[in-house]
Structures are given as C-alpha cells and as structure tokens.
Amino acid sequence: MFYFLSKAIDFVAMPLSIVFFLLLYSLFTSRRKARKTAAISAFVVLYLISNTFLVNAALNWWEPRQVNLRDIHEVYDVGVLLSGGLMDSNHPDEDHPVLGKRGDRVLQTFLLYKTGKIKKILITGTSSDQRIFLGKGETRLAARLMVKWGVPVEDIIFEEKARNTRENAKFSASILKQKFPSGKYVLITSAFHMRRSAGCFNKVGIQAATFPADFYGVYYQLRLQDFLIPDPGAIAAFSMLWHEWIGNVVYKLVGYT
8 A cells, every 4th residue: 555655646746746736727727816826836846846056956965975985994794785777678688788777776786896895785676577577677687787797696685575665675674684694784775765775774673884876966066057047857856856855754754764
C-alpha cells in the first residue's frame, strides 16, 4: 500500500502537476479574481522551478559535499550500492552493459574497490520479474560491467527484492548482519538521495559511512542568463529534488528514518 500511495503522491505533488492544476483551475473557475490569482501563481511557480540560479542553490544546499578518495583512510568490508537508474535497459540486448542516468554510482563504487577502500560490493534493488528471471536485472548488469572492469565475481553480492529505499536498507541489513556482523560499511548513492538513504540504514541498525555520487549541484560562476532565462534542465533537476524532499518528509512521518 505504501509503495502505491507514494507513487500517487509523486504525481499530485510534483511541480509541473501543480502548475497544470493551477492553469486548469484558472480556465474553469467563474470567479475573475480567483482565475487571475491561479494564473499568476502558475507563472511564479514555473519561473522559480526553471531558474538555474535558484535550483542550483537548492541543490548545493541539499547535497553533501563530495568526498575525495585520498581523504578516506578507512578500509570498509562492504560498499553498499543502491540501484535505480544505474543501467540503461531500454534498448535491445547489446554485447555490453550501458550506464543509466545514475551510472556515476557504479563508477564511484568501482573506484572505491579499485583503490582498496572496500573489500566487497553489495548491490541492492529489484527489477521487473522478467529481467530478474533472465538474469538481466539492473543489479546484474551493473555487476557485469564491474566484472569487465576487473572486479572478481566473488566480491559482488546481490540483494534483488528491494523496491524502495526503506527496503534497500531493510533487506541489505539482513545480509550484512548475517555475513559481516562486525563489519564496517560505506553507503554509495546519489548525493541528493544520501540523507534519506543514510537515515533508513541507521533506522535498521546499520551505521555506515557515506560516499555520495552523481552530483547535480555545480560550483561555478553563474551567468546573467541563469537568473533570467527559463531552463527546462532546471525544471527536471528541481522536480528530482522536490521528489526527494517529499520522500524525505514522508519517510520521517512513517518512521522509516
């Protein structure tokens, strides 16, 4: 029930959905003042979420700072890699795996392993039943790529039931407590998703260090056009961030973090 309810909230509360509902209301309401207010509100919301400067500032505030490999002096028994967008499985079968929009998580996990910062890799997350049956779930494709890069097969562990962050933590915790009861762990996921992920793992009794990947906030000299010209890329980035904020609030309310 929680899974389907969360998807419904995603649709209703997303920024573009709010703009759509405001415009729809402005078209059908018979009250002139309400129609004007709704139209102006839609314009303001659309301007704010398409403003590169504001969206970038929000991302930089929310995302943790990048961690340099040279600053990690600990060796962790397991690096826990959260799936979800790791691999692109929307194309016909190819002879090599293709990274998805969150593929940087895979690369950063590999770099942690290659530099000796982690001994084992646990990839957590499910895919469609058909892909799992065929051995082509996202976790398997990510593992196949890392094996091509030189990671031994025996150093990769799979958790393939989790449908959301809560289940990532819950099911991974069972594996970690069973196979590495006194181990040291590091959590690898997108920077914008790290707060909720770390909270979920802490809640199930897994105290893990964090290694954020897949950053969206940038640190450079912004241009005048970033303040004035609407950018569809900013809308996409803010929608992602807004989705994460809603998820963070919901998870706190239901006690998952």
